[in-house]
Amino acid sequence: MIPALPDTHLLPASHPLSDGRTASSPLVRAYHGVRSDRTPVWFMRQAGRSLPEYRELRVGTRMLDACLDPEMASEITLQPVRRHGVDAAIFFSDIVIPLRLAGVGVDIVPGRGPVLEHPVRTAADVAALPPLDPDTLAPITAAVQRTVAVLGSTPLIGFAGAPFTLAAYLVEGGPSKDHLAARGLMHSDPDAWDALLAWCAEVTGTFLRAQVLAGASAAQLFDSWAGGLSLLDYRDRVAPASARALDPVRGLTATPAGGVDPVTVPLVHFGVGTGELLAAMRDVGVDAVGVDWRIPLDEASRRLGGATPVQGNIDPALLSAPWPVLERHVTDVLERGRSAPAHVLNLGHGVPPETDPDVLSRIVEFVHGRA
Template identity: 75%
Template sequence: MSLPTIEADVQVLPADHPLQSGRTSASPLVTTYQGTRGAVTPIWMMRQAGRSLPEYRALRVGTDMLDACLDPAMASEITLQPVRRHGVDAGIFFSDIVVPIKLAGVDVSIVAGKGPVLPHPVRTAADVAALPDLDEAALAPISEAVALTVAALGDTPLIGFAGAPFTLAAYLVEGGPSKDHIAARTMMHSDPETWQGLMRWTATITGAFLRAQLMAGASAAQLFDSWAGALSLADYTAKVAPASALALSRVHGLQYTAPDAATRTVPIVHFGVGTGELLGAMHDVGADVMGVDYRIPLDEASRRLGGTVPLQGNIDPAFLAAPWPVLEAHVLDVLDRGRAAPSHVLNLGHGVPPDTDPVVITRVVSFVHDVAGDAAARGSDADAGTSATTSAETSTS
């Protein structure tokens, strides 16, 4: 697959951007993304905002999902809710991967219990040619929502969010969710020219969507490839990776001056579901940090990445409903395995299930900040030759 590349747009972030002003540049999340391991592992969770929170459900009554995403005040409030409740180390911008598709003018809706539905699937070269260009002025509600959120977050960083080109393309071709994405994968091989045109379109709109969030004040970016795990490494590398690289090229080169006077760029995270075999290829598209799902241990993920890449992950969401001692042991195991990487941001290996008790999330965050942080310090003492008490002897239940 040969897509035209866009050179990184080297640009200094404005003086009032949270990274440039120093509000978030020394935060545990940002420094960890940049490879510096702190005393305590920072934590946030994918889908931390949403159906698991009663305040979210109350706010969303009578409002369609995509309407909520495009209402700046509502999207900002939803983003802030889990930060207030749980004390996580970052907000993740509340949105949906199909928002840029809708903003471009494509007919798409989110059906409760099913997900995104497109009544007119994109199956032919004519369909791809008819896809509308995204007028970046349409991204104004996104920029406004980010600005509102960043103003309220203070020194807590906001992470920008966008769906990867393959996942967007899969929805467009399938017309909705699919178990195997056979229609999309068939187009990939049977009509490569049309596939390339579709991937160019999805890369363009999702890159613009992510860039709008960063320029409005987000301190990091995450590209989320929900369905890349359906691909072989060969297909991902040849048919998908160039489009992901094209999308991320829109957010490379956004520079700021860190507290140590070094010039740095906004960190980029890349995450996929079921992508343990694709980690190296996904990193190579231009990511600084690799998100890891719950199917592969973090120490093995780090080995596959050469031991040089900061990681994010990877508590199994199923453990959130387990008895606390079981969940606690799992969290400590993930933290321990995460020490194989240069640095580690604790997260789930996917998203918070909608029926999760919010009290559990708050407890995990507190545990990681307090007890697990103490355990890490004790581990460092033990490495230095001093005696240490095991986490099992000191952790609370």
């Protein structure tokens, strides 16, 4: 018998997991380790970049402004669901949106990425970081609510950057290939580093919880830069903060009507170049682990002990290959994914901007046709 949960862990009755819209969806079931008749599929960065309708909508609007416009963010989130027929929407946002909402000076510079006005390099810099006022999340809540009202039985996945990735941007002041400044702070001033990651975990958790309470049926934590860490540094200096970032959404549960068993919001963790970290990433307390293209899914599943659902891992480079080549690759990924309890087909990273949208639609049709 499942014990009663505190009210703080119960999702509203109007939530898509509670009212039956998404609780039995192939995606939610797969994240919980249950295979459906067909493998669910969605694509990271499916909302935007490669879609002409996205580019048309974004004309004259800066990236972070688009993320904070509820009507625009919702429309961009919905575009790939309409076009490709994917099994999930991913909330259109950016890793640095929680920083912007907290009052940190940051913007997206075209051709470069996120750039900070004032990098965080000292204990005093960390202490000066402002708290995230929950009231600033109103545009996020509105965009999610607007989106799930249209999605129906298609789940929405909440999105947030992991504490290390946020901290890396804050310390480096922008994108970096090796994150030497961030990794240097980790060891030269461990107290400042721990305080910085605690701040990042707080804003990430608040950002994710707002999305889930507003209607997201799953939550994915992206650690874009964790692949630059050693396993020891990840376990000792990063993983505890990732676990804390997930605490605000951990155990959030729906009680669907009609005698259906309670359903918790599934949590997913993905990183780039993290083949050596997969088990440690799983151990921060998630239900499924995303895998990039660098290792086969059956090897990833082996490293995870064969008991963890996996997500991935089409090589984005092959999206420009002739269809027979791509079809063989997708088939191979699907077959290797059978080594895990369940599999969500995805890319091993994001959709390249130059991708032909028809290729993504063809992959979805091919995967659904294998049921």
